[in-house]
Amino acid sequence: MHHHTDPGMQACIDACLSCYQTCLGMSAGHCLELGGDHARPEHIQLMFACSETCRATAHVMLIGSPHHKHLCAECADICTDCAGECERLGDMDACVQACRACAESCRNMAA
């Protein structure tokens, strides 16, 4: 998208921003509208925390700071947790997929 980012990092930025969008959009829409377990504070808080972590991780990669590696490792962890919780809850397929893809990409970037 902008010329100085290498393709591997841009793919990770894309995965982070995709997961950010899915977690934020689904929690503030789908989950609150469904209610029940989908609207429990713990679930919404995890979705938001995952969304914000993905957003900040992409941001630090875009800045070009070598500190992105630590954030990528933490981002992989919270995305893995969010994918697991969403799979258990059900009716959250788009979020499970976005979190899994982001976790894998971030884990590679952190290595």
Add this chain to the structure above:
Amino acid sequence: MHHHTDPGMQACIDACLSCYQTCLGMSAGHCLELGGDHARPEHIQLMFACSETCRATAHVMLIGSPHHKHLCAECADICTDCAGECERLGDMDACVQACRACAESCRNMAA
């Protein structure tokens, strides 16, 4: 990307997040590395302010709040200013294009 966003709004979110990435990545990389007029405080500040405004505008659209219209109007204004300044400065083509595309998309969304 996630099921509850209409296609027109998703296109505007995409344009905002693309402009956010380009303004942040180029200012923190390309512009600071070039130095000279590209690294003047006023230019970097405009690029950052444009980047943050695009990011927040996309965020409010993702939340699903009807307040996005006001932010889209302001986002169109700052993107237009940033595109004009970058065109005048030169060697900022990716930013000019991303800002122009975002301004047009936001202006339609604000209407």
Add this chain to the structure above:
Amino acid sequence: MHHHTDPGMQACIDACLSCYQTCLGMSAGHCLELGGDHARPEHIQLMFACSETCRATAHVMLIGSPHHKHLCAECADICTDCAGECERLGDMDACVQACRACAESCRNMAA
């Protein structure tokens, strides 16, 4: 807090960051825990959109961009809406106060 910000602008930054914290903390905690009307999607979405707008408005002031005036005007509007909705709903006093204070400070800054 940092030396180059004038006292009036720093007071507005403080009001924005205070309102950001209150709207985010109460929506993700208090409101979701109370349930009922406090957890309706429209209410949570307004609280989040208000929180993000306050956060971005403070950010653009901190950057030092003259574009902050437009964001301050929009921030005053959404804070006023959020204060009114929270007052109507009840049991949201901290949010009503933070939104009112931020709206007044932003309106002065936008003038």
Add this chain to the structure above:
Amino acid sequence: MHHHTDPGMQACIDACLSCYQTCLGMSAGHCLELGGDHARPEHIQLMFACSETCRATAHVMLIGSPHHKHLCAECADICTDCAGECERLGDMDACVQACRACAESCRNMAA
């Protein structure tokens, strides 16, 4: 500031938001205006990455997610690096102090 946050966590949120403000405000103002080594890409990128990490760490604490501990650990690391670099560079006292205070608070919270 809002009723459900314990005092220790609120103190850490305050330290993070103070460091966020100082790093962002000084990098986009003071450092770019001084020029020379203060405006080198590596320095500005570190200041921005530190600022964004502090901001996201505060955000996840405000949400109320137990995942804040991992972000606090990473925030302590980048603040320590930023404090060291700013001390070496000179004329960055406010940033050194804000980064040191944030690093200490985040290290306690991560424990």
